[in-house]
Amino acid sequence: MMGDSSSPLVVIATPVYNGAKFIEAAVRSVRAQTYRPLVHCVLNNASTDGTGEILARLTAEPGVQLIVRHNSETLPQADNFNAVLGLIPSDAKYFRLLCADDSIPPDAISAMVRVAESADNVVMTAGIERVNGSERPHYFPTETEIFEASNAVARILSDEARIPHVHVLYRTDVLRAGEEFYATAYNATDIDAVLRVLSRGGRMGFVHAPIADTTHHPDSRTQTYDKQHRTYIWEKFVFIERYGPAALSNTEFARLRMRYRRIVYRRLLWWAATGGLQHARRDLERLRVRGSLPSLLDYLDAVVAWPAHLYTKAVSRLHEPRPWPSDAARPVS
Numbered sequence: 309m310m311g312d313s314s315s316p317l318v319v320i321a322t323p324v325y326n327g328a329k330f331i332e333a334a335v336r337s338v339r340a341q342t343y344r345p346l347v348h349c350v351l352n353n354a355s356t357d358g359t360g361e362i363l364a365r366l367t368a369e370p371g372v373q374l375i376v377r378h379n380s381e382t383l384p385q386a387d388n389f390n391a392v393l394g395l396i397p398s399d400a401k402y403f404r405l406l407c408a409d410d411s412i413p414p415d416a417i418s419a420m421v422r423v424a425e426s427a428d429n430v431v432m433t434a435g436i437e438r439v440n441g442s443e444r445p446h447y448f449p450t451e452t453e454i455f456e457a458s459n460a461v462a463r464i465l466s467d468e469a470r471i472p473h474v475h476v477l478y479r480t481d482v483l484r485a486g487e488e489f490y491a492t493a494y495n496a497t498d499i500d501a502v503l504r505v506l507s508r509g510g511r512m513g514f515v516h517a518p519i520a521d522t523t524h525h526p527d528s529r530t531q532t533y534d535k536q537h538r539t540y541i542w543e544k545f546v547f548i549e550r551y552g553p554a555a556l557s558n559t560e561f562a563r564l565r566m567r568y569r570r571i572v573y574r575r576l577l578w579w580a581a582t583g584g585l586q587h588a589r590r591d592l593e594r595l596r597v598r599g600s601l602p603s604l605l606d607y608l609d610a611v612v613a614w615p616a617h618l619y620t621k622a623v624s625r626l627h628e629p630r631p632w633p634s635d636a637a638r639p640v641s
Contacts (some may be wrong), residue, residue, distance in 0.1 A: 315324045315343075315344065315345060315421070316346065316401035316402060316421065316525060317345045317346075317397065317399055317400045317401055317402075318343060318345070318346050318400065318402045318403070318404070318417055318421060318423070318477070319346075319347050319348075319349055319396045319397065319400045319402070319403040319404070320338050320346065320347070320348045320349070320403075320404055320405075320406050320412075320417075321349050321350075321351075321386070321392045321393055321395065321396065321403055321404070321405050321406070321482075322334060322335075322348065322349070322350045322351070322392065322405070322406045322407070322408055322409070322496055323350075323351050323353060323388040323389050323391070323405075323408070324342055324350060324351070324352055324353060324355065324359055324408035324528070325352075325353035325355055325357060325382065325385075325408075326355045326357040326358075326359060327355065327359050327361075327408030328355070328357045328358040328359045328362055330408055330410075331350075331359055331362055331363065331408045331411040332362055332366065333406050333411055334406055334407075334409070334410060334411055335348065335350070335363075335366050335374065336390060337411035337413075337414075337521075338406065338412060339371040339372045340524065341372070341412065341414060341415075341416070341417045341418070341614070342414055342415050342417075342418045343400075343417035343421060345416040346372050346373075346417065347372065347397060347400070348372050348373065348374050348375070349375045349376075349377075349382065349392060349395035349396060350363060350374065350375070350376045350377070350392070351376075351377050351378075351379065351388060351391055351392035351395060352376065352377070352378045352379065353379050353382050353383055353388045354378070354379045354380065354381050354382040354383075354464045357585055359408075360378060361527055364376075365378045365614040369419065372401055374590070376393055377395060379391070384492065385491040386483075386488075386490045386491070386494075386497045387492060388493075388621045389405065389489075389490040389497070390490050391417060392405075393483065394421045394490055396418070396475065396480060398481075400426065400480050401480060402420075402421065402477050402478065402479055402480060403477070403478055403480055404417070404420070404475065404476065404477045405474055405475065405498075406475070407474060407522075409525065410414055410474075410475070410520065410521060410522050410523055411478075411521045411522045411523075412413065412438055412475075412519070412520060413518050413520075413521060413589070415517075415518065416435070416518070416519040417477075418517075419435070419475070419515045419517055419519065420433045420477040420515055421433075421455070422434065423453050423513035423515050424477060424479070424513050426453065426454070426513070427454045427511055427513070427570035427639070427640070428511070429509075429510045429511050430454065430479070430509075430510065430511045430512065430513045430628070431457065431479050431482055431505055431506070431509075431510035431511065431512070432476045432477060432478050432479065432482070432502065432506070432512050432513070433476060433477040433511075433513035433514070433515065434472065434476045434512065434513070434514050434515070434519070435471075435472070435475075435476075435514060435515030435516070435517060435518065435519030435520070436472075436516065436517060436518045436519060436520075437470075437471075437472035437475065437518070437519070437522055438518050438520065438521045439522045439523075439524055440509065440522075440524055441521075443518060444470060444472075445470065445524075445573060445589055446469060446514075447463070447467050447468060447469040447470060447629055448463065448469050448471075448514050448516075448629065448630065449631075449632060450516055450584065450629075451496075451631075451632045451636070451638065452514075452638050452639055453513055453514055453515065453516065454511055454512075454513055454514075454515075454639040455511065455512045455514065455639065456511055456512075456586065457506040457507070457508070457509050457510045458506075458509075458555045459554075459555075460506050460511075460512040461503060461506045461507060461551055461555035461556045462556055462560075464502075464503070465503075465547070465548055465551065465555065465556065465564060466556060466560055466564055467627045467629075470608045470625070471502065471514070472499040472519070472520045472522065473496075473499045473501070474498040475519060475520035475522070478505065482505045484507075484556075486556055488502045489501055489564065489600070490525060490572065492612075494539075494543055495539040495540065495543060496540060496543045496544075497545075499506055499543070499547065500543075500547065501548075503551045506557070507551050507553075507554060508536045511639070513531075537573075538575075538584070538587050539631065541568075541571055541572060541575055542594060543570060544568060545565075545568040545571070545572050546598075547626050548561075548565055548568055549598070552565065552584045567617070568613065569600060569602075569606075569610075570609065570610040570613050570617070571610075571612035571617070572591065572595070573602045573606055573607055574600070574610045574611065574614060575591070575638055576588050576592065577590060577606075577607060577610070577611070578592070584602070
């Protein structure tokens with residue numbers, strides 16, 4: 309078991325609402341971790357399905373300390389995510405979110421702390437995510453576990469390198485008084501948190517092994533919210549405009565911004581053709597506010613560029629990392 313009196317305290321934070329079907333498995337995956345010292349904080353968002361009773365039983369069992377609190381009324385999801393962070397003990401060095409319907413492989417925290425402690429100023433550590441048992445491609449080169457923060461942002465935005473945003477291990481000093489860590493203005497609030505933290509500097513660690521087991525099921529917010537509100541593509545465009553200029557060259561930022569503007573414009577045409585006019589009107593107003601209202605030529609350009617976009621996504625595998633040359637510079641640990 310990794311950890312001794314000198315090992316940093318790690319906190320797992322779990323917001324839960326009506327999670328009776330999954331919450332016990334999540335708690336037990338934390339208790340199965342090989343790393344110590346470890347504390348598990350759970351905030352029950354006024355559940356009505358027996359979640360509270362399950363947590364009461366688990367709290368009485370020995371093992372990793374389980375701190376449970378209960379909201380008197382149900383908060384919006386992002387608000388509950390922020391509220392559970394308020395339970396983190398002041399002496400914790402790292403924290404990681406664990407949604408109630410997900411779990412963590414037994415060696416995940418040990419591996420993440422090892423990477424986080426292997427170099428100076430690692431503000432967050434990510435790794436490989438399994439979704440319903442299948443590993444997702446991540447597009448980070450295997451030659452290194454440490455990436456400068458701006459380079460990590462560039463890979464995420466430009467190469468579509470994938471990290472399990474909700475599962476990353478953060479250093480607790482990234483939390484700032486008076487700031488919503490999980491911004492309530494976004495659906496993809498976990499993606500915004502990652503990009504915001506990295507935009508402030510430091511380094512990102514990456515574990516080249518599974519560190520998260522995510523469960524997608526019909527009732528999960530991932531499966532239901534964006535299908536209803538259709539916000540992901542719009543938010544990706546906003547994140548590129550917000551976090552791209554400082555991490556990308558002028559040329560690459562312009563290329564990427566144009567690419568996603570075209571995607572947004574094609575989506576507007578699709579909604580117009582399929583009856584999604586409420587979404588089209590909403591995003592046209594958003595584009596107007598950002599000074600990006602499309603002209604007829606913009607729509608035509610977006611349609612003409614579509615085959616090249618499909619080729620890049622499906623055939624050319626542009627984002628697959630190529631092997632590094634033998635004399636390529638590696639980040640210094």
